[in-house]
Amino acid sequence: MKKITIAIDGFSSCGKSTMAKDLAHEIGYIYVDSGAMYRAVTLYALRNGLFLNGEIAKDDLEQRIPNIKITFKLDPNTSRPITYLNGENVENEIRTMEVSSHVSVVAALGFVREAMVRLQQEMGKDKGIVMDGRDIGTTVFPDAELKIFVTASPEVRAQRRFDELKAKGQESSFESILQNVKERDNIDMNRAVSPLRKADDALLLDNSNLTIAEQKIWLKEQFDRIVNS
Numbered sequence: 237m238k239k240i241t242i243a244i245d246g247f248s249s250c251g252k253s254t255m256a257k258d259l260a261h262e263i264g265y266i267y268v269d270s271g272a273m274y275r276a277v278t279l280y281a282l283r284n285g286l287f288l289n290g291e292i293a294k295d296d297l298e299q300r301i302p303n304i305k306i307t308f309k310l311d312p313n314t315s316r317p318i319t320y321l322n323g324e325n326v327e328n329e330i331r332t333m334e335v336s337s338h339v340s341v342v343a344a345l346g347f348v349r350e351a352m353v354r355l356q357q358e359m360g361k362d363k364g365i366v367m368d369g370r371d372i373g374t375t376v377f378p379d380a381e382l383k384i385f386v387t388a389s390p391e392v393r394a395q396r397r398f399d400e401l402k403a404k405g406q407e408s409s410f411e412s413i414l415q416n417v418k419e420r421d422n423i424d425m426n427r428a429v430s431p432l433r434k435a436d437d438a439l440l441l442d443n444s445n446l447t448i449a450e451q452k453i454w455l456k457e458q459f460d461r462i463v464n465s
């Protein structure tokens with residue numbers, strides 16, 4: 237069966253990663269969460285004191301980019317990828333509210349995007365990959381055979397993030413999460429480099445009223461349609 241490239245883009249906390257991971261597992265493809273890469277760079281910047289009063293020390297970060305190594309390994313128990321920053325498992329730390337509230341600034345930097353896009357294209361050079369993010373169908377893999385653009389209302393997405401953090405014991409108010417979701421939408425859509433937008437040839441999926449099981453079936457149908465065409 238022919239191997240294809242699958243690009244899944246969309247707003248934050250709209251369930252992209254869950255559907256991308258599940259599909260990759262089902263069809264035996266590599267899964268890459270590109271957001272985890274921007275989060276890992278953000279964690280590096282926070283740990284190294286590169287944020288001062290919310291401002292990022294751009295020049296300093298640019299010089300250090302070659303020292304930031306991001307890799308993924310499959311968790312043997314869950315078959316899900318774990319993000320490593322310079323050899324350290326940072327999967328939990330990159331999902332905290334502190335990282336979430338600083339990541340958009342880092343993801344808007346041109347030199348960060350160039351470095352991450354290069355790495356992402358290298359990971360996908362042999363196809364057989366599902367990658368989720370914001371610019372996968374527009375910039376990273378403009379020739380991807382299957383492109384999906386996922387969306388859901390800000391309230392639905394904030395509730396999902398709230399439930400996710402609660403399950404991990406990281407309590408946070410719904411209002412602050414909703415505000416973070418809206419702020420990130422705004423920055424992601426309005427940044428100068430690779431703003432979040434639907435590729436012209438991407439399929440639109442609004443999953444506000446879909447269950448995880450329903451969207452999983454829909455996505456597998458799209459995959460089957462492309463590989464059997």
Ligand code: DC
Pocket residue numbers: 248249270271272274275339340343344368369370371372420424
């Ligand atoms: O999907 P996520 O919430 O983990 O993404 C974290 C941040 O990284 C988000 O603010 C947008 C940014 N991002 C991006 O700019 N480009 C990508 N391909 C993936 C994520």
